[in-house]
Amino acid sequence: MTVQELFKKIFFVEILKGMALTLSRLFTKPVTRRYPKEKRPAQLGFRGLHALVRNPATGDAKCVGCGLCAAICPSRCIYIYTSEGPDHQKVVDRYEIEVLRCVYCAFCVEACPFGAVVLTPHYEYADYSREDFYMTKEKLLENWDKYMGEKGFEYFDKFWNPKSTHFTTPEGQAIWRRKSG
């Protein structure tokens, strides 16, 4: 042990240095945010709650029920049911995501050839029952309106710039079954 080190030990130099920093921070603005009072905006590409993209032209979902998202999904939490419609077109009857099982990998978004499914920036959806996390087609479309809407397309272009958006939905070949009754 050198003299210098001994000196530092006796007079708590290290500790005083630390205390000095603490003291100085007392007079600066805090960096922690006081969530939930203070919210931080999600950045582009944040992987939050799922939504189905609403096609502005038809007002319906863009999804054609190709099942690629369900195929790629590592936790197998997407369920799609299709059938033949009255004009022999493909009809997507149900599109459901069991959100509690999702690992937010966004593979589904990447796989979709039509840019029809997204993860929105919305992340505050804690709830009390499992059912609330079972997203049906209606809920997913609502999510789009609530959390993405028009800005969703911008998000698509900027963040994903997916090849998928260059594909148009095959004409007259995929529709959504309207809720009966």
Place this chain on the structure above:
Amino acid sequence: MIELTIDGKKIQARKGMTILDVARENNIYIPHLCWDRRLKPYGGCRLCLVEVEGQRKLMAACSTPADNGMVVHTDTPTLRKARKTVLELLLVHHPLDCPICDKAGECALQDLAYKYGPSEGRFYAERKHEPEATSALIDRNPNRCILCGRCVRVCWEHQGVGAINLIGRGFNTKISPAFEETLDCEFCGQCVDACPVGALGAKPYKYRARAWFLESHDSICPYCSVGCTLTLDLREGKILRVRGVDGKGVNQGDLCGKGRFGFDFIYGESRLKTPLVRKNGELKEVSWEEALYYVAERLKAVLKDYGPNSIGAIGSARASLEDNYMLQKFIREVIGTDNIDTSARLGYAWALKGMEETYGIKLNPIKLESPIGKEVVLVLESDLTSTHPIFGLKFLEAKNEGSHLMVVEPRRTKLARRSSEWLRIKPGTGTAYILGLINFAIKEGVHLKKEMEIEGLDELSNAVAEFTPEKVAELTGLDKERFIESARRFINAESRLIALTVGAAENQKGIETVKAAANLLMLLGEGPDALQVPADYSNTYGAWLMGLRPMNGGKDLYTMLYEPGALKALYVMGEDPLVTMPDAGRIEETFKRLELLIVQDIRLSETAKMADVVLPAASWAEKEGTFINAQGIPQPVPKVVSPTGDSIPDWQILRNIARVMEHDLGVIEFSALKEEIAKVAADSGQQRWRLVPVEYDLTEKPDNEYPIVMVTGNIMQHSGALSVMSKSLSHVLSDAFVQVSPEDAERFGVEDGGFIKIASRKGEVFIKARVSDEVPEGMLFVPVHFAHARVNMLTTASPEGRAHLTAVRIEPKG
């Protein structure tokens, strides 16, 4: 043997094989699209190109014969480039609508494009054909077609139908039925399995699931006795479609319409969900417990009052081995009687009896491949491609390979159309034709050349002496010269085969037909292998082996059903005698006089509607079991879906009733049951050849009052109780009909599509007429299994197992 080198590997091959054949045999991959194992090489897609050293051009492996010393390369930069170009050209006008195409994920074009293709094409064009979505079972989208021609060739070369063709030229070529009409064919769906892309699809499966959502299980077809392997594709516990997979099962991947589309009978609306007991004259839903106690009490009461011999049971040719075994165990051990039988009594039993009397054998399983390579193949008054479709295909194949296919048949069946020689006889005279052949053979002295002694020759030659060519010509309506010519051909052939069917639904053949055929073959020195008589339903053969027949003098089906009062209680398992058996009026009377009718079925059948108690059974695919096909091969049928409602397997129902009756059958689990069944030995008898005289006589002859002969049978899409429950099959055909010849239609003023009255000596029914030259003058053909038409009110049963044609009269419904 030749030797060639493929990709540096020295390979031995047989002469006549193509390069692709050799490569496939040695697990060397060469891409291909238009090639199909069953068809002649076509060489249309150019994807199978290979490099052969010494050849400047690239060669199509599927149509280039392998040669001695050939050096072949299957994967070189040149080839990759060529394949890329081929694919690029195929994709020029392909719609690329994979996201909504049902083939995506199992599409050969998709896979190959992924493997070899360019990621972007340089050319672009568009086709705008109208997809056909109106056909009943086959969905056609010509825009996706790559014109490989496999469907067309399968339909014509392999199926012998020719319902579709490539029409138009160039870019506008497309697959279509003649004149672009809606497809109306036999709906076998073979073209769907053959199509490498999504241009043809099974309608019931359209847009139902993506390929990767499916899980597959192999099972055995519940319909006919060929016992094809079906590949069931399920999604979330529901069967969505059935495929044949190339090379799998006895059928090697071929399927008929019943097997492919008929599976949905298990989802039929009439499926029973709970037990029913008749209370105050009406069937009421009850719990299993109540039903079991009810059955037990009533059975005990009958036993006490009338003894075991007053109780009988009818098993099912469609239920599994295990179910049938349990039924006979129950009847023999718990009830203590031998009164048990199945519908085989009306057909297959006679065939076996006929063979026992002649060849001395007790069983004669068919061989699917038997017609192949025979010089002459004779099909006797049997519509094999309808009743046993995949067996029927072998006859077409035999003909394609050079056999002489003789079809002796009044109806213009598919085999008649594709035959080498069609002898259009009068209905029911096939036996006379064979007797004529026997007489002819004896006169020609053919048998003498064979140097063998068969007992009974003198009696036989006396009995057939009257069947001279003149007489046969008169009876059958054939030309005498034609008869002699065909007889010569048959008798002088190197190898030969006679095939015929006997079924509960058919009335133009009987035991005498089988005996006549056996006599003829023995005379010509042919063993029982030359006589191919398939069992009718999926487990007819198995039920027979399990002892579902009187073995110790018990009452047989004729006594039980056609002698009102012979029984007090009847247990019917999986059979609907009122619809599928002849002379329904009499059966109804028998049922009315019963004190107790127990019906155990998968649906509320006509018979069940008359029952005192109805027990719901789990159906095919809802339980484990075994079927034995007409070849005598036991094949397991797995459980792949859960049972409908409260239904349970038949054998469990019987086990439970036995328990309630305080009887231990000693079998609680399926495995124990299987072990017990494994011990049942089949007795196939000893060959001992005997010629037996055959009497030929039509039981009912047409006369002035009843001038027309009515023949009953099965048709391609329907074969009885199951098929009419299938939505898909009923989509093709759900209405009962009778075929009337144009001549008779004119004579009796019958219009196509109009209702007519058919009257026989038994009764009369009303039914829709279809005027068709498939039947000759003086003949009606009626499929029997449409419950609402009740044609079997007109027919008679023949307890001696004889042909029992019905003479009828027709008139328009006034």
